[in-house]
Amino acid sequence: MQVFNTLDNASINIRFNHSGSALSERQFVNDINQVLAKIPQSPTKASAVLFNSSSYDFAVNLFALAHKGWTIILPPNGQSETLNALLEQTPYYLGDSDLVEHATTPFANIGNLTTTPNYTPFNKIAWPSEGNLVFYTSGSSGQAKPIFKSWRVLNKEIKTLNSTFALKRNPVFIASVSHQHIYGLLFRVLWPLSNNYIIDTDLLNYPEHIATKLKTNTQAVFISSPAQLKRLHQDNVLIEEKSHLQWVFSSGGPLQNEDAVTLNKQLNKPITQVFGSTETGGIAYRQVVSLENVSHWQPFLGITLHSTSEQRLVLNSPLVEQTNYLLDDRGTLFQNGQFELLGRFDRIIKLEEKRLSLDELELHLCKSEWVQEAKVITLNGKRLVLGAVIVLTQKGQAYLNANGKLATNTLLKTHTLNRFEGICTPKKWRFLNQLPYNTQAKINLKVLESLFVKAD
Numbered sequence: 001m002q003v004f005n006t007l008d009n010a011s012i013n014i015r016f017n018h019s020g021s022a023l024s025e026r027q028f029v030n031d032i033n034q035v036l037a038k039i040p041q042s043p044t045k046a047s048a049v050l051f052n053s054s055s056y057d058f059a060v061n062l063f064a065l066a067h068k069g070w071t072i073i074l075p076p077n078g079q080s081e082t083l084n085a086l087l088e089q090t091p092y093y094l095g096d097s098d099l100v101e102h103a104t105t106p107f108a109n110i111g112n113l114t115t116t117p118n119y120t121p122f123n124k125i126a127w128p129s130e131g132n133l134v135f136y137t138s139g140s141s142g143q144a145k146p147i148f149k150s151w152r153v154l155n156k157e158i159k160t161l162n163s164t165f166a167l168k169r170n171p172v173f174i175a176s177v178s179h180q181h182i183y184g185l186l187f188r189v190l191w192p193l194s195n196n197y198i199i200d201t202d203l204l205n206y207p208e209h210i211a212t213k214l215k216t217n218t219q220a221v222f223i224s225s226p227a228q229l230k231r232l233h234q235d236n237v238l239i240e241e242k243s244h245l246q247w248v249f250s251s252g253g254p255l256q257n258e259d260a261v262t263l264n265k266q267l268n269k270p271i272t273q274v275f276g277s278t279e280t281g282g283i284a285y286r287q288v289v290s291l292e293n294v295s296h297w298q299p300f301l302g303i304t305l306h307s308t309s310e311q312r313l314v315l316n317s318p319l320v321e322q323t324n325y326l327l328d329d330r331g332t333l334f335q336n337g338q339f340e341l342l343g344r345f346d347r348i349i350k351l352e353e354k355r356l357s358l359d360e361l362e363l364h365l366c367k368s369e370w371v372q373e374a375k376v377i378t379l380n381g382k383r384l385v386l387g388a389v390i391v392l393t394q395k396g397q398a399y400l401n402a403n404g405k406l407a408t409n410t411l412l413k414t415h416t417l418n419r420f421e422g423i424c425t426p427k428k429w430r431f432l433n434q435l436p437y438n439t440q441a442k443i444n445l446k447v448l449e450s451l452f453v454k455a456d
Contacts, residue, residue, distance in 0.1 A: 017200040018056040035064035037119035038110055047071035048092035051078050055179050055201035059189055061094045066128035073134045074180050135182055137278045147278045153319050157281050160300050161191050171246050172198040174213045175223035182278045183251045187223045207237045214241035221247045226255040227437045233262045242267040253442055260288040281319035296338035307333055312345045356424045368415045370396030373435055377448050387452045388426035428452055
């Protein structure tokens with residue numbers, strides 16, 4: 001008995017490693033049938049909010065809703081405020097029951113509905129090709145906005161991954177990113193599911209958990225994020241099991257070149273970085289293994305870019321309906337179609353008529369021996385000023401401990417003035433042990449802004 005058809009209409013066998021147990025395709029299709037039997041019959045294509053912490057339960061519910069042709073709304077997290085806001089759009093919810101026990105809006109929990117008496121189970125469920133998923137993304141801040149993705153577009157992206165990355169036989173996909181976001185959905189659920197690859201459904205939040213998985217999986221594909229990889233290389237517990245890593249993928253934000261090179265040396269495996277967004281899907285990829293000759297970004301097949309006079313990148317992609325789609329990224333294009341990213345276009349500001357790239361300022365701060373990470377934000381008051389949030393190196397932290405915050409501020413201001421005019425120097429400084437990231441592995445701007453509420 002086969003469950004799904006792959007994108008090329010060939011049969012596959014579904015396999016999951018779930019909570020230490022191997023789950024067969026028969027179990028998977030039976031569980032999908034149990035959910036299908038509870039989904040209400042709707043005269044029109046309805047929608048449901050879907051949130052599961054378990055990737056296996058998520059996959060079961062995802063394909064049940066897709067089989068019914070429902071629109072699937074994917075919250076970025078399971079916080080009560082997030083779920084309550086989305087449940088105002090639809091009366092249906094499917095997922096972890098305990099998360100909606102105190103919902104403020106009336107809704108029907110599909111998982112708790114009575115099974116339809118005359119339901120006829122399926123023994124083969126086609127791979128989804130029609131219908132939509134709705135992602136909610138706000139990047140690092142702001143009001144979450146809906147991004148609609150059709151199964152048709154997602155399937156195109158899976159085909160691109162298949163043609164771009166040559167995985168060896170029988171890989172096991174392990175991950176430290178959520179399946180509720182498009183990167184996690186594609187890389188840790190849909191891509192392996194469509195190719196008969198084994199999916200380990202545990203979310204690996206700590207390096208020690210990743211190391212444990214590698215001990216028993218000799219061909220692992222690790223799906224991660226820049227923030228998680230940065231923490232990993234500082235005390236890399238995977239080195240003993242590095243031969244078990246087949247691929248390491250990183251997306252969701254920029255991975256610093258230094259971190260990529262260090263990890264490559266530690267693991268003897270390059271980090272495959274993927275550049276894109278929820279709106280655009282995957283755009284390009286690269287592997288940085290040397291600081292002397294940093295690799296450029298290679299667009300995926302079928303994707304072309306050009307730039308405006310201000311070096312703002314313009315995208316044409318089979319994953320985006322709009323032609324000449326303006327990206328919020330600046331870049332330098334090369335004749336071979338590759339490109340170099342220069343920072344975000346929307347992070348260029350004017351301070352008293354002086355144009356300043358906040359990305360460039362952060363990069364300069366990180367070139368000092370005292371700064372490990374830096375994030376610069378604008379602070380609105382009587383006049384626009386800059387606030388810098390700094391993660392110090394060991395040497396920088398020692399200086400702070402010995403000389404105090406005021407002296408450290410002066411030290412970093414002096415370093416900034418080596419490259420920028422005085423007006424472009426941050427006026428307020430805050431020091432953290434690590435930068436705050438949200439569930440999408442992006443910097444949480446609201447948390448950064450809250451650090452400057454109190455006056456210096």
